[in-house]
Amino acid sequence: MLNDVLANNLNVVFCGTAKGEASARLGYYYAGPGNKFYGILHQAGFTPHKLEPSECYAINQYSIGLTDLVHTEFGNDDEISDDSYDVPGFVEKIEKFNPKYVAFNSKKGASFFLGFKGVTSLVGYGLQDLQIGSTKVYVLPSTSGSARRYWDENYWIELKNLIN
Numbered sequence: 001m002l003n004d005v006l007a008n009n010l011n012v013v014f015c016g017t018a019k020g021e022a023s024a025r026l027g028y029y030y031a032g033p034g035n036k037f038y039g040i041l042h043q044a045g046f047t048p049h050k051l052e053p054s055e056c057y058a059i060n061q062y063s064i065g066l067t068d069l070v071h072t073e074f075g076n077d078d079e080i081s082d083d084s085y086d087v088p089g090f091v092e093k094i095e096k097f098n099p100k101y102v103a104f105n106s107k108k109g110a111s112f113f114l115g116f117k118g119v120t121s122l123v124g125y126g127l128q129d130l131q132i133g134s135t136k137v138y139v140l141p142s143t144s145g146s147a148r149r150y151w152d153e154n155y156w157i158e159l160k161n162l163i164n
Helices: 021-026 037-044 053-062 087-097 107-113 145-150 154-163
Strands: 012-016 064-068 101-104 126-132 135-139
Touching: 012 087, 012 107, 037 154, 053 064, 064 087, 087 107, 087 126, 101 107, 101 154, 107 135, 126 154, 135 154
Parallel strands: 012 064, 012 101, 101 135
Antiparallel strands: 126 135
């Protein structure tokens, strides 16, 4: 869902693991009723108002891109098979669009990118040492309703402050 026209104008690309069941059914990113994604985008200052999931295809106007590591399956992170993570395709996409930051919206997705293949205990939140070209990598607590016990909005606010 990255727009070629905005290739070099993205501040951040948020990367999820895979579409959840509601997102797959409705065709919108972060469409689950308990998902905090659009609320925290507004609260942290990424967007001037709280977007609705149906507005996800216009999110590039805020210098934001959206993508996932898995495009062949949908569901909760624990329902996604390990071999469906497309890390090379993801890296190629980030190299093409060259955002300032890529922010993983879950430790599980980040763990595959960082080479830990699902071992989330090896992944810390915040800015990572690894970059993709000049793109900095950041790991956020998941906005999924099923990950509420790990929620911490401060990492989202910190990311916005780093981008400014």
